[in-house]
Amino acid sequence: MASAQTQLIEGLNALSGGLILLTAFGMVAMRQVQGVMRFFIVQSALLATSAFLIGFNRGSIHLIALGVITIGAKVIAIPLVLKWALSEDLYQRREIDQVINIPSSLLLVLLLAIAAEFLVSPLVSISNDPVVHVNLPISLALILIGAYSLIARREAIPQLVGILAMENGAFFAGVAIAQELPLIAELAIAIDVILIAVVIGVLTRDITRAIGTTRAATMSELREEPQQWR
């Protein structure tokens, strides 16, 4: 029966949505650069799964292509690129110090996820598609969590992965609401994401060579100070 299949797929999509949210929490909880990266890879794979499921259910070749692009770009290409651009030492470094300690961070992130649900609830009521009801709130939650980790993290690579996780969030909504987006746009967006990773990777390498640290917190040479009027 078609409707039973649809229900199953919608259930699986909701499951992968929940797991994606969990990986976002995991990325906040991790101390190690490598651990953050692993959670990111799992999250991207889940995003691709969601795209495959919905694409299969609706017979949309675009979504299948989007899933393939996601796997190619975020599960394979970006981790490789970052490994190439960064030294082994940088990649395996532990002890990322944060502005706020991890338990409080997790609490804040949970609040952000709840806030996201409330923010989009007037919007999703427009549609009675259950996929939209799952994907849009989780998408906004991922974007807010990513933005939070950009503020809280003090190391370059976790900040970059935070941005990429925000990108995953935007795509998770795109899977539900922008299904007929022209393929060229999807391709261009995917290339863009890889470029972001390359540029920041190269930049981080340059910074390490010039300054000897990737602690973004130590970079505070450029700012305004009140001057003496003479």
Next chain:
Amino acid sequence: MALMVAVFIPLLAALLCWIRPFRAFAWVITVVCLAGSFAAAVVIAAHVLAAGSVVGIPGWFEADGLSALVILLVSFVCTLAAIFAGGYMHHGSQNEDRLWWFYCNFNLLVFALIVVPAFASPNLAWVGVELITLFGVLLVGFERTPAALEAAWKFSILTIMGAPISLLGFFTLYWAYHISGGGPLETWQGLHASAAVMSPNLLKFSFLLVFVGFGAKSGLAPMHTWLPDAHSQAPTPICAVLSGIKTTVPLYAILRLLSIVLASPEARIGRWMVVIGLFSVGIAAFLLLQVRDYKRMFAFSTVEHMGIILTAAGFATHAADYGAVAQMVNHTLTKSLCFYSAGIVLLALETRQISEVRGLFRIAPFAASALLFCSLAIAGAPPFPIFLSEFSILSAGLRSGHTAAVTILAILIVIAFIAIFLHVNRMLFGEPQQVETAPSAPLSCRVAIIIAALPVAVLGVYIPGPVHSLMMLAAQQLGGH
């Protein structure tokens, strides 16, 4: 046809600069190609004036009044920046062997800047805006000094963070367009036509996200903190492009989307634009009072002008829209001139500190005259075009009943004017710390400054007919009434 030429010549130039035998001639290739792109932009503008719009590939590359104007500005500013770079980048540079890489990247940046207004689809425009950021990051960090890398890092994190936020915004826009029964290809024109039937809540949500994402890129407060760093640490020709036009192009996309939201009867968003615009102007005006670095001074003035344009667009009348477009044109032309002048001051004295520059008129007369000219122009002194456009924005605001906003705006503009002149005055006059005159600026820099000064000098007293009609056409696209 001209549209495709204007867009793809910079890409060709980037390719040529990358091929090894041509690397030695990278500067010549860049200047010639960008001049060709500018010529094509003039042809596009002429076509738009005659026919209303130009189509490259239907649904993909189209240009109307507003985009033709932006393309024209991009190609003009970038051509001059390329000419300026000839003298500036070769002047005692330690990066001589990497210069081909600089030009290659510069051409890619120009391509990204031109492609955004040329794209007919908002989603592709998003891709273009992201490309601008990426190539911009590489150029800001070009000199690889710790300060330049720090600036590049702040620039990349703050502006790339805007990417996923605005992407969600564009997805939502696409969704709103689809459930209101839009056609297969989403274009700015198509969105405009169906604005009235789209869900106002979705429109507002998507505008909010795009505004946050792209506002960070055009340096609107409070997301402006990367701007003075990047605009002061990048090589001067890049500063001119970043400050003059790179902030304008994301603002172009915001204004496009704003016009669609304003066309929806229930989404009242104009007054918020006025508030946010005024906030930017205010932040910039007070930070201008306490800058110590003259390149940062001009960067803060960019934040101020972005705020003024947004405020004018928020007034949402046709007269205010004309003011916004005129301010955009004048800002772009004048701000690039400012950075060229700052660049030759930097070449002559090798310091960015305002307090270390005294009696510039005795040390470097040409640089001093250029600095005086551009500061008068950018602060909005009477015979210059920025005075005209600011005045028309203020009067349009008064006529549409925004008395309080206009009063605040006028006060802030005056504060910014005073701040700029306090600093410039101390740099230009007084006893110089060194007695001997500084070496004069390279020829290509002086040529670029004189060409850039021409429109700034002329547009204040006389606006040629075609330019006026193009700006009128562009103002109509902003959808004020």
